[in-house]
Amino acid sequence: MAGPEFNVAESALLSRYFTNLDRPVFALRNLPEVVKGALFSRYSRTEKSLRRVLLDEFINEPDSGFDRLAGTPPVDDDMVAVRRAEEFYERVLVGYGDDSVAELAGAHVAVEQTSTLAAKALEDSRIGISPLEKSTRYVRFDRLGLDGRYLYYRGPELAHPDYEPAADALYEVYTGLVEPATLAIRERFPQEEGETDRAWKSATRAKALDLLRGLLPAGALTNLGLFGNGRAFEYLITKMAAHELPECRRLATDLHHELSLVIPAFVRRALDDKYGMPAAERIKQARDRVARQTPSLLAGEGRGGGLRPSVSLVDFDPEAERKVVAAALFPHSNAPLAEQSGDPAAVLDALLADRANRRQRVPRALEHAQYEFEIVANFAAYRDLHRHRMLTQDRQLLGTGLGYDVPPGLGELGMDSRFVSAVEAAAAVHGRLEKEVGPALAQYVVPLAFHVRWYFRANLREIYHLCELRTTPQGHADYRWVAQEMFRRVAEVHPRLAAYARFVDLGPGDELERRKAERRIDAKLSAINRLVR
Numbered sequence: 063m064a065g066p067e068f069n070v071a072e073s074a075l076l077s078r079y080f081t082n083l084d085r086p087v088f089a090l091r092n093l094p095e096v097v098k099g100a101l102f103s104r105y106s107r108t109e110k111s112l113r114r115v116l117l118d119e120f121i122n123e124p125d126s127g128f129d130r131l132a133g134t135p136p137v138d139d140d141m142v143a144v145r146r147a148e149e150f151y152e153r154v155l156v157g158y159g160d161d162s163v164a165e166l167a168g169a170h171v172a173v174e175q176t177s178t179l180a181a182k183a184l185e186d187s188r189i190g191i192s193p194l195e196k197s198t199r200y201v202r203f204d205r206l207g208l209d210g211r212y213l214y215y216r217g218p219e220l221a222h223p224d225y226e227p228a229a230d231a232l233y234e235v236y237t238g239l240v241e242p243a244t245l246a247i248r249e250r251f252p253q254e255e256g257e258t259d260r261a262w263k264s265a266t267r268a269k270a271l272d273l274l275r276g277l278l279p280a281g282a283l284t285n286l287g288l289f290g291n292g293r294a295f296e297y298l299i300t301k302m303a304a305h306e307l308p309e310c311r312r313l314a315t316d317l318h319h320e321l322s323l324v325i326p327a328f329v330r331r332a333l334d335d336k337y338g339m340p341a342a343e344r345i346k347q348a349r350d351r352v353a354r355q356t357p358s359l360l361a362g363e364g365r366g367g368g369l370r371p372s373v374s375l376v377d378f379d380p381e382a383e384r385k386v387v388a389a390a391l392f393p394h395s396n397a398p399l400a401e402q403s404g405d406p407a408a409v410l411d412a413l414l415a416d417r418a419n420r421r422q423r424v425p426r427a428l429e430h431a432q433y434e435f436e437i438v439a440n441f442a443a444y445r446d447l448h449r450h451r452m453l454t455q456d457r458q459l460l461g462t463g464l465g466y467d468v469p470p471g472l473g474e475l476g477m478d479s480r481f482v483s484a485v486e487a488a489a490a491v492h493g494r495l496e497k498e499v500g501p502a503l504a505q506y507v508v509p510l511a512f513h514v515r516w517y518f519r520a521n522l523r524e525i526y527h528l529c530e531l532r533t534t535p536q537g538h539a540d541y542r543w544v545a546q547e548m549f550r551r552v553a554e555v556h557p558r559l560a561a562y563a564r565f566v567d568l569g570p571g572d573e574l575e576r577r578k579a580e581r582r583i584d585a586k587l588s589a590i591n592r593l594v595r
């Protein structure tokens with residue numbers, strides 16, 4: 063019988079870096095990102111196991127620079143760490159300059175005190191980056207900054223005399239309504255038998271914040287975290303460097319600087335003279351060229367009238383059902399895709415009828431049906447739905463011409479008139495800013511209650527995911543409605559394909575949306591407490 067792969071001394075060296083030394087499945091730990099990336103990249107060129115590569119080619123190879131990078135004591139000088147990481151990368155990866163190596167290592171980066179508009183730009187990436195952002199439902203947005211001022215974006219490019227007074231006015235109404243709205247909601251939904259104080263207070267506060275979020279301007283500062291791989295970050299930085307908002311361009315520089323401290327080799331090209339900057343310049347020039355080709359804004363979409371929220375299915379494939387059935391049969395057959403055919407009812411039943419909950423995903427065959435929606439809804443709802451990544455989406459500039467929503471719940475509390483006058487005053491300032499600083503910068507003052515127009519091009523698999531997730535009764539009424547409408551449009555044209563999305567909830571939703579969810583949290587908390595005791 064063969065002995066262990068590593069002797070005692072080797073095991074002592076390696077055990078710090080791997081979760082086990084004797085099984086074929088193991089995780090990496092305590093290694094810098096660049097080393098993990100470099101290690102994985104060696105799989106394509108060596109027959110050795112990864113643990114052996116680390117030992118032979120990195121740890122025991124003085125020229126690799128591994129010791130200086132990952133050895134003890136740890137390096138605490140940023141500049142030294144960066145230089146060493148670069149040196150290591152150069153030494154190990156020379157000759158393996160495949161772009162995809164940059165997908166083998168990742169980083170967590172936090173972006174704080176950034177405007178809601180810039181946050182949307184940062185979260186627009188799909189493959190390779192996962193964002194999470196401060197919620198307008200759980201967090202009050204009217205806390206003051208260290209300088210005693212409301213937290214909204216104040217860049218030098220927005221030095222217009224009307225901007226700050228307009229943003230301050232919106233925050234004052236928001237702050238003035240949070241407590242009265244919470245109290246009124248607590249009167250309307252008193253604490254129920256068996257409901258903890260914590261659950262009731264959280265659910266009622268969330269409801270008040272949901273009703274008031276439309277007052278926040280798009281310049282409202284938020285915090286977010288991004289976890290992503292090097293390649294995705296490289297492209298994000300380049301795109302941000304090309305952005306029309308100066309705030310985003312500054313974020314490109316900041317992101318590049320910070321990520322260069324942790325995954326330098328992987329973001330090196332993001333802003334360099336050979337690739338990054340020319341790519342950013344090209345994005346910018348193409349945007350300007352296409353903008354010049356676009357007919358000027360349609361008359362009749364000016365301020366005043368506005369548009370009702372709407373979800374239109376602007377394109378779909380009449381052949382979708384046949385294509386989904388063919389794709390479902392394909393892996394079980396040896397005939398070409400074009401020759402697959404079957405009884406749609408029987409095939410779809412076999413494929414989908416037994417789903418027990420929305421987390422039981424529908425299979426890839428449903429990706430063969432495509433739908434394109436054009437949506438007009440408030441920017442807060444757009445912001446919620448924008449987070450879905452398995453689709454193609456884009457929006458128009460946020461303005462005030464398409465009208466705004468007043469949450470019906472606020473009317474029921476008799477608090478809608480202050481809301482209406484605040485957003486209308488902001489719209490008047492937006493009109494002046496649009497002319498004087500331009501429509502892109504003018505977006506910062508627009509309250510989230512205003513409508514924006516965007517499109518979603520999604521396949522049926524994503525429709526199932528999005529509509530089932532976003533119609534749960536605890537969701538915000540604004541995005542629930544959009545998801546319900548999307549689903550209705552699909553069901554109108556393809557009733558049989560839609561029929562298995564059994565967890566889409568077309569009902570009215572919960573009046574106090576968070577109540578049941580908070581009770582579930584209580585049940586989990588008491589289960590944990592029982593375990594701890």
Ligand SMILES: Cc1cc2nc3c(=O)[nH]c(=O)nc-3n(C[C@H](O)[C@H](O)[C@H](O)COP(=O)(O)OP(=O)(O)OC[C@H]3O[C@@H](n4cnc5c(N)ncnc54)[C@H](O)[C@@H]3O)c2cc1C
Pocket residue numbers: 188189190191192193194195196197449450451452524527528531532536537538
């Ligand atoms: C009621 C509710 C409350 C929420 N509250 C908050 C909140 O407070 N703050 C907040 O920031 N977000 C919040 N979200 C957003 C949520 O966390 C997701 O970011 C968002 O819904 C995107 O959806 P998704 O990732 O499921 O789907 P999509 O992006 O549409 O992707 C579909 C599926 O593909 C897979 N997938 C996509 N991208 C990746 C990836 N990079 N890695 C691995 N798998 C991937 C996943 O399985 C995913 O479910 C909330 C959502 C709901 C419904």
